[in-house]
Amino acid sequence: MEVNYLTGIKPTGRIHIGNYISAIKPTIExxxxxxxxxxYFFIADYHALTGNVNPSELNFYTKNLMVSYCAIFKYFENxxxxxxxxxxxxxRQSQIPEIFELYWILSCYTAKGLLNRNHSYKEIVENNIxxxxxxxxxxxxxxxxxxxxxxxxxxxxxxxxxxVGKDQLQHIEITNDIAQKINHxxxxxxxNYIKPKIQxxxxxxxxxxxxxxxxxxxxxxxxxxxxxEIEKCIYSTKTNSKDEGEPKYPEESxxxxxxxxxxxxxxxxxxxxDLKNGISWKQAKDTVLLEMENQISYLRRNFYYxxxxxxxxxxxxxxxNEMIIKSEANKMLKNIKEEIGxxxx
Numbered sequence: 180m181e182v183n184y185l186t187g188i189k190p191t192g193r194i195h196i197g198n199y200i201s202a203i204k205p206t207i208e209x210x211x212x213x214x215x216x217x218x219y220f221f222i223a224d225y226h227a228l229t230g231n232v233n234p235s236e237l238n239f240y241t242k243n244l245m246v247s248y249c250a251i252f253k254y255f256e257n258x259x260x261x262x263x264x265x266x267x268x269x270x271r272q273s274q275i276p277e278i279f280e281l282y283w284i285l286s287c288y289t290a291k292g293l294l295n296r297n298h299s300y301k302e303i304v305e306n307n308i309x310x311x312x313x314x315x316x317x318x319x320x321x322x323x324x325x326x327x328x329x330x331x332x333x334x335x336x337x338x339x340x341x342x343v344g345k346d347q348l349q350h351i352e353i354t355n356d357i358a359q360k361i362n363h364x365x366x367x368x369x370x371n372y373i374k375p376k377i378q379x380x381x382x383x384x385x386x387x388x389x390x391x392x393x394x395x396x397x398x399x400x401x402x403x404x405x406x407x408e409i410e411k412c413i414y415s416t417k418t419n420s421k422d423e424g425e426p427k428y429p430e431e432s433x434x435x436x437x438x439x440x441x442x443x444x445x446x447x448x449x450x451x452x453d454l455k456n457g458i459s460w461k462q463a464k465d466t467v468l469l470e471m472e473n474q475i476s477y478l479r480r481n482f483y484y485x486x487x488x489x490x491x492x493x494x495x496x497x498x499x500n501e502m503i504i505k506s507e508a509n510k511m512l513k514n515i516k517e518e519i520g521x522x523x524x
Contacts, residue, residue: 180217180507184209185338187221190240191230194247195399200440203251205342210259218267219336220248225272226328229321247403249493250482272332274501277508282331288361289327297326298349330354333373335508340376351375369518403483406472413468423459432460438467441474
């Protein structure tokens with residue numbers, strides 16, 4: 180099976196607006212614009228372990244993601260499948276053991292120096308040093324090695340494209356470095372070159388406190404929370420002290436970024452003009468809440484809640500997809516093991 184597009188989300192919190200805009204919406208747009216494409220969309224549950232998450236939380240967040248995937252893609256079903264031969268497969272990373280066998284193979288060809296350059300690892304080391312701590316404090320091997328597991332997620336299925344933001348491009352670079360090292364060592368094209376599909380990050384979707392949206396900092400706007408909870412997040416988003424009647428600009432509050440994520444270009448231009456003409460921040464937030472509810476209330480009420488109350492259907496869909504994915508992974512791993520001499524022919 181040729182995989183055209185592969186992406187995933189870690190179950191480290193409830194699915195939020197940032198997940199929807201950065202990972203799910205681009206996938207939907209890709210399927211809308213193309214035909215005869217196969218997309219793999221996975222839940223990176225083993226990656227979540229790097230944060231030492233509580234077992235009950237991991238279970239809940241994984242279930243939340245499973246239901247969300249099914250709800251969202253069912254909602255958009257007519258737009259991405261009708262009259263087309265597109266296919267999308269959902270699976271949990273943990274249910275495909277071949278990924279972890281490949282992880283070990285890749286580990287044996289990955290230089291420590293390559294992982295030393297990983298941005299996430301370097302940031303923690305630098306932060307420790309700046310605070311006069313042991314450079315290795317709170318660094319576990321799962322955190323240090325996670326770029327290899329990420330490479331395994333990708334190289335197992337050889338997708339044509341992997342969507343990433345510009346700040347995540349290094350993940351694909353490390354994946355290709357590992358792949359090329361193995362290809363060079365065996366003088367064979369065991370792995371294809373992976374092309375990053377750079378997301379058009381014209382703006383960074385920040386959290387309600389104005390910092391980068393983060394599940395770990397509870398700085399998120401949940402996608403499927405009740406309207407009163409979404410309302411609370413929107414109305415608690417920071418603004419400046421300008422009064423009604425004073426000209427305002429979108430860069431002065433992150434509330435504008437929320438609106439831009441859901442509004443059409445014409446709607447956003449009208450909103451910016453209203454800000455410049457002096458509407459209050461309260462009115463601006465009213466506009467954002469109304470547009471978000473217009474788009475997601477039906478989805479939440481008729482699909483998310485339905486699948487949450489009928490989780491058996493979700494689990495059956497994932498298990499069926501995982502059976503197919505596991506079969507594909509098994510074939511790929513067998514080929515790789517043959518190439519490196521692990522299979523006795």
